[in-house]
Amino acid sequence: MNAQDTPISVATPQPKSSAxxxxxxxxxxxxxxxxxxxxxxxxxxxxxxxxxxxxIDVPRLKWWPILNLVILTVRxxxxxxxxxxxxxxxxxxxxLKTITRSQSEKLAALLGNEAIVVDWAMRYGNPxxxxxxxxxxxxxxxxxxxxPLYPQYAAATTASACDQAFRALMQLRCQPSVRxxxxxxxxxxxxxxxxxxxxxxxARLARAPEAIVISFHGMPQRLVDLGDPYYRQxxxxxxxxxxxxxxPQAQWHTTFQSRFGREPWLEPATIDSMARLxxxxxxxxxxxAPGFAADCLETLEELDMENRAHFLANGGETFTYVxxxxxxxxxxxxxxxLVRRELSGWI
Numbered sequence: 001m002n003a004q005d006t007p008i009s010v011a012t013p014q015p016k017s018s019a020x021x022x023x024x025x026x027x028x029x030x031x032x033x034x035x036x037x038x039x040x041x042x043x044x045x046x047x048x049x050x051x052x053x054x055x056i057d058v059p060r061l062k063w064w065p066i067l068n069l070v071i072l073t074v075r076x077x078x079x080x081x082x083x084x085x086x087x088x089x090x091x092x093x094x095x096l097k098t099i100t101r102s103q104s105e106k107l108a109a110l111l112g113n114e115a116i117v118v119d120w121a122m123r124y125g126n127p128x129x130x131x132x133x134x135x136x137x138x139x140x141x142x143x144x145x146x147x148p149l150y151p152q153y154a155a156a157t158t159a160s161a162c163d164q165a166f167r168a169l170m171q172l173r174c175q176p177s178v179r180x181x182x183x184x185x186x187x188x189x190x191x192x193x194x195x196x197x198x199x200x201x202x203a204r205l206a207r208a209p210e211a212i213v214i215s216f217h218g219m220p221q222r223l224v225d226l227g228d229p230y231y232r233q234x235x236x237x238x239x240x241x242x243x244x245x246x247x248p249q250a251q252w253h254t255t256f257q258s259r260f261g262r263e264p265w266l267e268p269a270t271i272d273s274m275a276r277l278x279x280x281x282x283x284x285x286x287x288x289a290p291g292f293a294a295d296c297l298e299t300l301e302e303l304d305m306e307n308r309a310h311f312l313a314n315g316g317e318t319f320t321y322v323x324x325x326x327x328x329x330x331x332x333x334x335x336x337x338l339v340r341r342e343l344s345g346w347i
Contacts, residue, residue, distance in 0.1 A: 024116045024346055025141030025176065026339055027132060028104050029161040030149045030294065032124030033094040037084040042076035048124045054160035079297075086300040097122075099294040100149070102327040103335065110336045113347065117141055123161045130168035137172055143346055144169075144176040147339065149293035151190060152237060153183040154219060154230040181342050185233040186240060189337045193330040194237075194290050195244040201322040202286060209286035209320065211251050211277055214238045215270040215303060216291040218256035220263050231266055237290055253277070257289075257307075258298055274307050278314030285311055288322040293331070295324045 034045035050056055050067055058066075088098050100120045108118035117139050121132040136144065146165050148158045162180060169175050184190050202209060216234040224231045238254040257270040268276075277285060287307070289299050304321040311319050325331030 021140045021142060022115065023140045023142070024343065025133075025136035025139070025144045026107070026111075026116055026118045026147060026343075027129075027136065027144060027165070028100060028107070028118070028120040028147045028149055028335075029129065029165065030096060030100045030120070030122055031157065031161075031296070032122040033097050033296075034080075034083060034125060036092075037080040037087055039076050039080060042080040042083070043072050045125050046076055046079065047072055052124075052156075052160055054163065055156045082301045083297060085305065086297065094296070095300060096294055096296040099326050103149075103294065103332065106327055106332050107335050107339065110332060111339065116343075116347070123164050129161070129164045130171070133165060133168045133172075137174070137176065142174075142176050144178050145339065145342055145346075146178065146180045147335070148181065150291075151183060151293065152185045152216070152230055152233040152291055155223070155228055156219065158183065179342055181338050183233060184334070184338055185237045187334070187338070190334045191237070191240045191244050193325055193334050194241050194288070196330050197322055197325065197328070198241070198245060198286070198288055201288075201320060205284075205286075205318070205320060207284050207318070209251075210284045211253060211282045211286070212242075212245075212247060213253045213255055213270065213273060213277075213285060213287040214241065215255050215257050215287060215289045215307075217258050217298060218265045218269070220261070220265055221267075222263060224266065234291060241290065257302060270303070271307055271310055274311040274316075275314045278311050278316040281315075283315070283317040284320075285316055285318070286320045286322065289324060292324045294326050299324060 032045065032049065035041045047067070050071065056063055056067075083094060086095055087093075088095055091098055100122075104118050104120040108116070111118065117136055119132050119136060121127050121129040123129060133144070146162060148161045150157045150161075153159075169178065198212070216238075219228065219230060234256075235254060238252075242249070242252045253268075253273055255268050255270040255273045256266040259265045259269060287303060289303060292299055299321070308319040308321065325334065
């Protein structure tokens with residue numbers, strides 16, 4: 001059975017007093033994280049992730065043996081080693097979980113309204129979306145604002161996160177009114193916050209970067225051809241950011257990372273660009289990943305470790321990774337602006 005088809009178990013909320021009604025739930029939704037870096041937790045996480053038909057749309061009869069007999073035999077060990085490089089050992093969790101929790105807590109403080117309950121959940125892994133929605137319902141939230149933490153819309157991210165939330169809502173006897181924060185790839189507050197972070201990172205360098213690379217998570221070109229707006233929205237974010245910084249077009253590079261499988265993905269690939277730029281004389285490079293609201297495996301390990309090493313091995317001298325907006329004041333200002341706008345009429 002596909003993880004997507006598995007019935008979601010939602011705890012039945014207890015009857016509420018009249019004082020517990022009328023609250024608003026604000027639910028931050030992020031991709032997900034394994035519970036640990038060892039083989040079986042990694043296998044559970046990868047199985048749920050790679051069983052999502054929004055992520056892998058290969059026919060099930062073809063994909064099932066590949067996933068269960070090949071990928072889930074080999075990949076958990078490899079990815080577990082990658083996660084171990086960035087693991088938050090103090091909390092015994094991934095950085096994505098640490099940061100998303102902090103975003104939720106800080107956003108609640110900024111909103112400063114006892115009638116608004118801010119929480120967070122993961123599409124894959126824990127805390128599970130269904131569990132958190134049940135908790136918000138039990139707390140008297142009869143209105144729910146879903147906040148997918150993906151600036152650019154993609155069916156494999158934004159839509160999948162909403163799918164999971166809607167499946168959980170289907171199990172509730174008393175369903176809340178629901179709103180979804182739309183993609184914010186071109187929101188002025190978001191572009192300004194990104195520009196601020198790049199300016200600050202560049203100002204700390206002994207030498208100005210000779211090239212800026214803006215890396216987004218990739219996807220198969222086929223999905224863009226089928227109508228997914230992700231590629232267009234990534235290009236728009238990158239161009240708005242370049243214009244905000246008044247950076248020369250020739251020294252600005254938009255790339256796509258994390259290729260998986262054999263079919264053509266969006267180009268140019270970030271890892272290939274590292275070699276190309278290093279070999280063509282770029283010695284000082286600055287890289288940012290504005291498609292991620294929080295640092296995670298794809299930024300901390302893939303970009304700041306793997307791509308850094310590739311650039312330096314091909315002639316580069318300095319590689320500067322700009323952290324995601326995370327739970328910074330600038331990042332929280334973006335989330336607060338989006339949430340306050342979408343709560344208009346409810347508060």
